[in-house]
Amino acid sequence: MSSYVKRHVRKSQTERREEIIDATLKLLGEYGLEGTTVSRIAAAVGLTPGALYRHFESRTALINEANMVAGERAVNWIAASNEPDMLRRLEELGNTHAAWAKANLNTVVRPFFLEVAAPQQPDLGGQMTLPLYKSFQALSDLAEEGKRQGTIRPDVPSQDVVWAMFMFAWVEDIAVLMGAGQFVIDGTFARNLKRMLDSFRPDQAAEIEAQVLFRSSDCESGRCVR
Numbered sequence: 559m560s561s562y563v564k565r566h567v568r569k570s571q572t573e574r575r576e577e578i579i580d581a582t583l584k585l586l587g588e589y590g591l592e593g594t595t596v597s598r599i600a601a602a603v604g605l606t607p608g609a610l611y612r613h614f615e616s617r618t619a620l621i622n623e624a625n626m627v628a629g630e631r632a633v634n635w636i637a638a639s640n641e642p643d644m645l646r647r648l649e650e651l652g653n654t655h656a657a658w659a660k661a662n663l664n665t666v667v668r669p670f671f672l673e674v675a676a677p678q679q680p681d682l683g684g685q686m687t688l689p690l691y692k693s694f695q696a697l698s699d700l701a702e703e704g705k706r707q708g709t710i711r712p713d714v715p716s717q718d719v720v721w722a723m724f725m726f727a728w729v730e731d732i733a734v735l736m737g738a739g740q741f742v743i744d745g746t747f748a749r750n751l752k753r754m755l756d757s758f759r760p761d762q763a764a765e766i767e768a769q770v771l772f773r774s775s776d777c778e779s780g781r782c783v784r
Contacts, residue, residue, distance in 0.1 A: 575613050577603050582624040594621065629689020636696040644704030645755055648697075648723060652751040655727050656742045659734070694720055710758050722754055 569577070581602035585594040596617050600607045614620040635658060641647040701719040704710030710719065726747075733741055741747060756762065 571613070574603075578605075578610065578613055578620065579624045579627050582620055583628055586621075586624065591621070625689050629692045632689065632693045633696045636693060636700070642707075643709050644700050644707060645709045645758060647700060648704075648719070649751060649755050652723065652726055652755070653748055656730060656734075656739075656747070659731065690724075694724070697723055704758075708760060711760050711762065714758055719758055722758075726751055726754065 578599065582594060582599050585598055585602065589598065596607045596610060599620070600610045603610075610620075614623070636651060639647050639650055641650055697720040698716045701710060701716035704719075705712050705716070730742055730747055733739060733747075
């Protein structure tokens with residue numbers, strides 16, 4: 559098939575929609591919500607703005623679907639590991655987050671920050687954060703499984719484990735946005751991730767309880783520092 563024919567093969571409706579969504583996600587990562595205009599999206603896929611509306615009824619509908627796709631990709635990434643130990647799986651996710659972010663700038667938290675920082679757009683409603691809730695549930699399921707298998711302390715709420723992972727990922731993204739990405743690749747983040755996750759190990763429960771009792775006894779004897 560000649561290069562001319564390849565360039566002019568008509569794409570199916572599904573293929574074209576996927577192409578538009580991919581372009582939208584990349585633009586969200588580059589320009590944020592406000593800068594992801596219909597004109598930019600159309601230009602990225604070689605269509606006129608009018609032709610774009612044959613595939614999506616509005617910019618709002620397109621942005622919402624793009625965010626849902628991003629959420630699905632994140633959930634699939636979370637579920638992709640075969641590591642049976644749930645705490646190790648969480649550590650694996652944390653350690654590969656930066657590489658995954660670099661390879662998939664259109665599917666990570668970074669566009670979310672830019673969307674949140676954009677002027678409010680009421681027509682988008684709560685759709686901007688919905689993909690995050692799906693990731694939250696996927697991570698919560700891992701935490702619950704970790705408790706069942708005995709690799710995560712049963713006294714730690716699963717939502718605490720999930721929020722710890724979210725905070726780690728968000729700080730990592732902010733570091734990259736600020737130009738401090740060297741801390742991601744030099745092992746600083748990996749070491750802090752391990753320290754954080756180690757606090758969820760079952761053998762830490764007794765140590766933490768002992769520390770609490772020690773502080774309580776200090777308070778009772780008047781040596782408590784508040």
